[in-house]
Amino acid sequence: MEIQRKDLIQLCNKFLIDEIDKNEIAKFASTLIFSDQLECNDEDEVMTNTIVEWDNEEANFPINKVNIQLWKERLENNIDKLIEYNFWNSHIEKQKEICSKFNSKWNPINKKLNVWVSLNLNQNPLNGIRLKTEDGTSGWYIWAGDYSKNKDFFQAILAEHLLQIRPEIINYFGLDTGFRFLLGKDNYEEVWLDETLKK
Secondary structure: OEEOHHHHHHHHHHHHOOOOOHHHHHHHHHHHHHOOOOEEOOOOHHHHHHHHHHHOOOOOOOOOHHHHHHHHHHHHHOOOOHHHHHOHHHHHHHHHHHHHHOOOOOOOOOOOOEEEEOOOOOOOOEEEEEOOOOOOEEEEEEEEOOOOOOOOOOEEEEHHHHHHOOHHHHHHOOOOOOEEEEEOOOOOEEEEEOHHHHO
């Protein structure tokens, strides 16, 4: 029996609608790797990599809905965003580029520090400001859409959790205290130093 990309995509769809769990995904991959009766196209690197990654999530990527959606996108369109959504250090070079572009000292944050975010981060435009760092926090405040003064508008989350929510935000976390950014549709980007934020 030959396995094709459509078979893996079908598994992704079943996982996304909760028909199967991650154990079934891993079992499928393991069976395929060690069975002589199942075949797959070894020349298809995307398919081969996906099967290997599913077989050992501890060494690769967690099997969850965000990553399954990314695997599905890679299988369908050959677009691979798994590293961007899973590895903090994959954003370091982009941080340095942005700092150089906007004349900021590169001042990265620890991924274990808290970032203050609004609950609607799936919306646009996306705003960010960096205030002075306080104990346990990075100094970053991120919100989408219109700003609100409501006391519950911002929630604290670990910076690394943004990897699987809006990983592009992490590209700006090297900007120094006092910097702001505004991101919009069609790759719109505005970054500037607000001297009043340094006080």
